[in-house]
Amino acid sequence: MSVPGGGAPEPLGVVASGGPVDPADLVDPADEAGPPAGAVLVDAPVLSAGPDGACTRLVVHAPAAAAAARPGQFAACSTGDSGMLLRRSFSIAASDPAAGTLDLVVAVAGAGTARVAALREGDRLSVVAPLGRPYALPPAGEGVVLVGGGYGAAPLAWVGRLLRERGSRVDLVVGAATRERLLGDTTPAAEDGAADAPVDAVHVTTDDGSAGTRGRVTDVLGPLLAAGGARHVLACGPMAMLRAVHAVAAAAGATTQLATEESMACGIGVCMTCVLPVVGDDGRTRMVRACTDGPVFPGERLRWDAIGAPAPQRPAGVGARVPDDAVGAPAPVAPVGRAR
Amino acid sequence: MSAATDARPGLAPEDVDLSADLAGVRLRSGVMTASGCAAAGRELAAFTDVAALGAVVTKSVMLAPRSGRPTPRMAETPAGMLNSIGLQGGGVDALVEHDLPWLAAAGATAVVSVAGGDPDEFAEVARRVVTSPAAAGVAALEVNISCPNVANRGLVFACDPGSSAAVLGAVRAAVGDDVVLLAKLSPDVTDLVAIARACVEAGASGLTAINTLLGVDIDVRTMRPRLAVTTGGLSGPAVRPVAVRCVWQLRAAMLAGLLPEVPVVGTGGVAGPEDAFQLVLAGASAVQVGTALFADPSTPARVDAGLRSLLAERGLASLGEAVGHAHRP
Numbered sequence: 001m002s003v004p005g006g007g008a009p010e011p012l013g014v015v016a017s018g019g020p021v022d023p024a025d026l027v028d029p030a031d032e033a034g035p036p037a038g039a040v041l042v043d044a045p046v047l048s049a050g051p052d053g054a055c056t057r058l059v060v061h062a063p064a065a066a067a068a069a070r071p072g073q074f075a076a077c078s079t080g081d082s083g084m085l086l087r088r089s090f091s092i093a094a095s096d097p098a099a100g101t102l103d104l105v106v107a108v109a110g111a112g113t114a115r116v117a118a119l120r121e122g123d124r125l126s127v128v129a130p131l132g133r134p135y136a137l138p139p140a141g142e143g144v145v146l147v148g149g150g151y152g153a154a155p156l157a158w159v160g161r162l163l164r165e166r167g168s169r170v171d172l173v174v175g176a177a178t179r180e181r182l183l184g185d186t187t188p189a190a191e192d193g194a195a196d197a198p199v200d201a202v203h204v205t206t207d208d209g210s211a212g213t214r215g216r217v218t219d220v221l222g223p224l225l226a227a228g229g230a231r232h233v234l235a236c237g238p239m240a241m242l243r244a245v246h247a248v249a250a251a252a253g254a255t256t257q258l259a260t261e262e263s264m265a266c267g268i269g270v271c272m273t274c275v276l277p278v279v280g281d282d283g284r285t286r287m288v289r290a291c292t293d294g295p296v297f298p299g300e301r302l303r304w305d306a307i308g309a310p311a312p313q314r315p316a317g318v319g320a321r322v323p324d325d326a327v328g329a330p331a332p333v334a335p336v337g338r339a340r
Numbered sequence: 341m342s343a344a345t346d347a348r349p350g351l352a353p354e355d356v357d358l359s360a361d362l363a364g365v366r367l368r369s370g371v372m373t374a375s376g377c378a379a380a381g382r383e384l385a386a387f388t389d390v391a392a393l394g395a396v397v398t399k400s401v402m403l404a405p406r407s408g409r410p411t412p413r414m415a416e417t418p419a420g421m422l423n424s425i426g427l428q429g430g431g432v433d434a435l436v437e438h439d440l441p442w443l444a445a446a447g448a449t450a451v452v453s454v455a456g457g458d459p460d461e462f463a464e465v466a467r468r469v470v471t472s473p474a475a476a477g478v479a480a481l482e483v484n485i486s487c488p489n490v491a492n493r494g495l496v497f498a499c500d501p502g503s504s505a506a507v508l509g510a511v512r513a514a515v516g517d518d519v520v521l522l523a524k525l526s527p528d529v530t531d532l533v534a535i536a537r538a539c540v541e542a543g544a545s546g547l548t549a550i551n552t553l554l555g556v557d558i559d560v561r562t563m564r565p566r567l568a569v570t571t572g573g574l575s576g577p578a579v580r581p582v583a584v585r586c587v588w589q590l591r592a593a594m595l596a597g598l599l600p601e602v603p604v605v606g607t608g609g610v611a612g613p614e615d616a617f618q619l620v621l622a623g624a625s626a627v628q629v630g631t632a633l634f635a636d637p638s639t640p641a642r643v644d645a646g647l648r649s650l651l652a653e654r655g656l657a658s659l660g661e662a663v664g665h666a667h668r669p
Contacts, residue, residue, distance in 0.1 A: 268637060273413045319410060328407040
């Protein structure tokens with residue numbers, strides 16, 4: 001699969017049936033650059049705005065973006081006249097091509113996101129969407145577990161519905177610190193197994209036990225995978241959760257596709273701030289843009305030894321270092337005191 | 341208002357000549373992208389007509405592929421941002437094989453920003469660009485002697501006249517007399533004019549002002565710097581007055597006979613037409629749009645259209661007539 005590089009957006013990235021997801025279909029470092037396929041910049045009317053758990057769910061009218069959007073992609077939104085320069089990126093929670101709408105779930109992290117969350121029906125929002133590579137759908141009929149942490153659960157009902165239409169059994173695991181942090185609309189109550197439900201079963205975890213199982217998503221994911229049936233995990237959430245999900249899934253022999261959330265200035269591939277160390281088809285590690293080559297990456301391609309690694313001036317868990325064996329990595333630093 | 345307004349009533353924006361002269365090379369528009377903010381142009385093409393730009397200034401390229409620096413590489417600051425990318429890129433051979441042919445096929449003009457760890461590397465990168473089959477689409481080279489995100493950060497070439505001259509001299513020797521060379525200057529210096537003079541005397545055909553300002557942002561929650569490498573380059577509207585000041589100083593020095601007359605390309609904080617116009621009035625023959633591209637990749641087209649209107653409203657029939665206008669007695 002090669003999303004960047006131009007041309008029409010592919011239909012859902014569908015990987016060949018009968019085997020595990022081939023990571024080569026998901027990341028191609030030969031795609032050095034390319035316009036975001038199908039992305040448009042649009043001044044979109046806000047059709048509705050309302051709470052979704054601790055977040056705000058906005059429905060905006062952006063027909064071209066809605067027609068092109070796929071689960072796992074994101075939208076870069078202006079903060080209006082806030083004086084803040086950069087767009088804020090949000091996962092696209094749903095698209096309705098017939099209605100021409102995109103659903104965005106906005107979590108407030110600071111003054112900029114607060115401005116977006118404060119929008120109401122009738123306001124306008126400058127949106128660049130859809131951006132990034134979507135989830136590649138696992139082979140039709142194979143079982144899938146979706147895992148979402150906090151507002152990371154936003155796109156999972158959407159992808160769940162698509163997977164069920166393809167005959168997959170879909171389990172959704174959603175976790176949050178507390179009941180209040182769980183998304184509402186995007187955490188479907190599908191215990192009845194209705195044919196049109198987005199997923200077959202929902203498993204809730206909270207850190208404090210205020211809803212569902214007390215614990216982490218991985219506490220539920222491990223047994224689910226061990227029970228058999230699911231060979232693929234699609235996840236979205238904070239990097240620490242994605243790391244844990246990948247470890248549990250890999251131990252169970254399941255593939256993972258992880259939607260990452262990196263700090264980014266542009267969202268369209270020009271600024272080079274959102275890079276992650278990723279292993280390419282040739283086995284070599286490169287610092288790869290999360291906005292255009294991601295945000296969805298196969299878990300086994302991410303350099304977990306470098307992601308979240310502590311640096312002298314930086315707390316552990318933030319950012320990524322450049323692995324020494326990465327393409328173009330700096331030469332080792334000369335010993336202190338030696339002339340340049 | 342000016343007498344000029346009365347002299348040319350009814351000048352239409354579309355009749356304004358917005359082309360720019362860069363030391364003998366004419367650009368179809370005086371509005372370009374800024375290095376490091378447009379990659380090599382391809383990503384912008386989804387949102388704007390790259391062929392209508394004065395030029396796509398490509399991200400600074402070095403001899404070999406380069407990973408850049410660890411993350412976080414970006415911190416948003418009041419009316420601006422810090423970046424510490426560290427010249428990540430695929431190296432000059434990839435640029436001339438893949439990116440420059442793409443720009444040429446798209447009908448875009450390229451200005452190639454070149455960088456190096458020493459004068460020899462700058463010269464070799466420049467030589468490979470101008471001797472490549474893609475050289476026909478390259479209007480000029482911009483010599484990035486002022487990137488604050490190189491490893492030896494205390495040794496930015498553009499902070500010292502001798503180092504600046506060494507780089508420009510090496511590049512000039514490598515490319516011959518006919519290639520337009522722009523020296524990209526840092527505002528973080530004591531005597532900008534002395535460095536500009538050293539660049540011009542060593543072979544620069546023009547000057548680009550300014551690169552980013554070195555800054556630090558500290559997260560008061562974690563009590564640590566936000567950037568993985570602590571320091572980064574400040575850009576965005578916050579730096580526009582610094583850019584206007586630098587362009588002003590360069591133009592004033594030329595008018596005073598302290599600096600040879602060469603074209604100045606103004607860049608720094610251009611988010612709209614009036615920002616660009618300020619740089620032109622201060623003495624810029626052309627302008628570059630940088631950080632604003634991150635929020636709106638069509639900004640250069642908006643600046644181009646708005647600049648035409650601003651000139652027409654003032655009875656100025658060409659961009660050239662406005663260059664340095666603010667210095668008039």
